[in-house]
Amino acid sequence: MNLARIVPSVEAWDRHMFERWSFLFKPFAPRAEAGAQEVHVQPDGTQEAGLVSSTLVATAQGWTPVRNLKPGDLALTFDAGLQPPTKVSSEVPFETAQDCPSALWPLEVPKGAFGNATPYHLLSGQHIPVESDAAVATFGDPFSVIPASALVGLRGIERVPPKDGMEVVRISFADEQVVFGEHGALYLCASSRDMVEMALEQRPDPLYAILPPAEARVVASSLGEDFASIAGETPRDILGAALA
Numbered sequence: 001m002n003l004a005r006i007v008p009s010v011e012a013w014d015r016h017m018f019e020r021w022s023f024l025f026k027p028f029a030p031r032a033e034a035g036a037q038e039v040h041v042q043p044d045g046t047q048e049a050g051l052v053s054s055t056l057v058a059t060a061q062g063w064t065p066v067r068n069l070k071p072g073d074l075a076l077t078f079d080a081g082l083q084p085p086t087k088v089s090s091e092v093p094f095e096t097a098q099d100c101p102s103a104l105w106p107l108e109v110p111k112g113a114f115g116n117a118t119p120y121h122l123l124s125g126q127h128i129p130v131e132s133d134a135a136v137a138t139f140g141d142p143f144s145v146i147p148a149s150a151l152v153g154l155r156g157i158e159r160v161p162p163k164d165g166m167e168v169v170r171i172s173f174a175d176e177q178v179v180f181g182e183h184g185a186l187y188l189c190a191s192s193r194d195m196v197e198m199a200l201e202q203r204p205d206p207l208y209a210i211l212p213p214a215e216a217r218v219v220a221s222s223l224g225e226d227f228a229s230i231a232g233e234t235p236r237d238i239l240g241a242a243l244a
Contacts, residue, residue, distance in 0.1 A: 049126045049188070052106060053090065053167035056182035063182050066169045075171070078129070078178035078186060086192040087172040097161040105159035106166070107148055109183070113155040114223070116183035123168065124149040124159070127188040127210055129178050134222035138215070145188055145208050146216035154220055176208055 051057075053067035058076035067090065069075065074082040094100040106121045122128070126148045135144040151157045171179070172192035179187050188208055211219060 048123075048170075049190070050123050050168040050170045051126065051187060052121045052123070053169045055120070055169075055187075057187070058180040058182075066171065067167060069169070069171055075173075075177075075179050077173070078180070080175075080177060083173055083177055085171045085189075086174050088169065089172075090167055090169045092165055092167050094162065094166070096164045100162050102159065106162055107151060107157055108160040109151070109185075110156040113157060114184060118183070120181075120183050120185070121160075122148040122151075122185070124152070127208070129186040129188060129208070130219065130223060132219050132222045134219045138218070144216075144219050145210050146219055147210065147213070150211075150213065150216035150220040154223070178208070 051066045053065065055066045056063040057066050057069070058064075059069070060074035060076070060082055064073075069085055069088050071086055071088055072084045074084055077083045093104070104124070106123055108119055108121055109116060110119050111117065124147065127145050128148055129143055129145045131142045132144070133142075136142045152159060170190070172190045174191065174193060176191045177189050179189055181187055210216075
């Protein structure tokens with residue numbers, strides 16, 4: 001699939017990367033200092049990308065809680081097969097649900113919303129690649145990347161208070177990658193390389209383009225129950241299909 005758009009210049013690319021991934025260059029606050037923690041928030045007020053620590057992702061060992069991933073483990077990616085994360089970071093943004101502003105509550109995807117057998121949770125700022133007819137009609141490509149916040153209010157998806165001590169995990173790769181979630185969701189993960197390194201390389205690497213809110217909402221509204229086509233499959237099934 002081609003989810004990519006090439007940034008036309010090194011300067012534009014550098015600015016684009018800084019705006020999207022600047023939180024990666026800030027240290028996570030230690031859990032012991034919960035009262036003084038820095039919470040990564042995007043310009044639109046949603047929490048930065050990340051995965052709830054109990055989220056299962058496809059790895060060489062099968063479905064694995066993202067909290068258990070370590071740099072060097074092999075995670076199954078959409079475009080590059082098995083790839084090792086280069087960085088895995090975690091934080092507890094809020095010790096209690098009462099401390100968390102409602103704008104930063106995670107999203108609950110109810111059972112059956114997209115063919116999922118059980119409910120699961122997304123951070124509103126997590127970027128998710130989706131396949132839709134609306135994307136084909138508008139962009140000429142069935143795949144597009146939207147923020148999870150675009151799903152609020154659709155198919156019973158709503159913000160819910162986080163569990164006390166909810167842990168958020170962020171995984172990075174040498175290059176941006178899309179990983180598989182157990183319920184059929186896809187998750188975009190950042191590159192761990194710094195902007196100077198990438199600019200000096202001047203490689204024509206594609207970037208995954210994130211749709212702006214209005215366009216993302218149009219795409220999200222068009223999603224059917226079958227958009228998560230891998231729901232219920234095993235990592236072995238997914239890898240086998242990719243190699244077929």
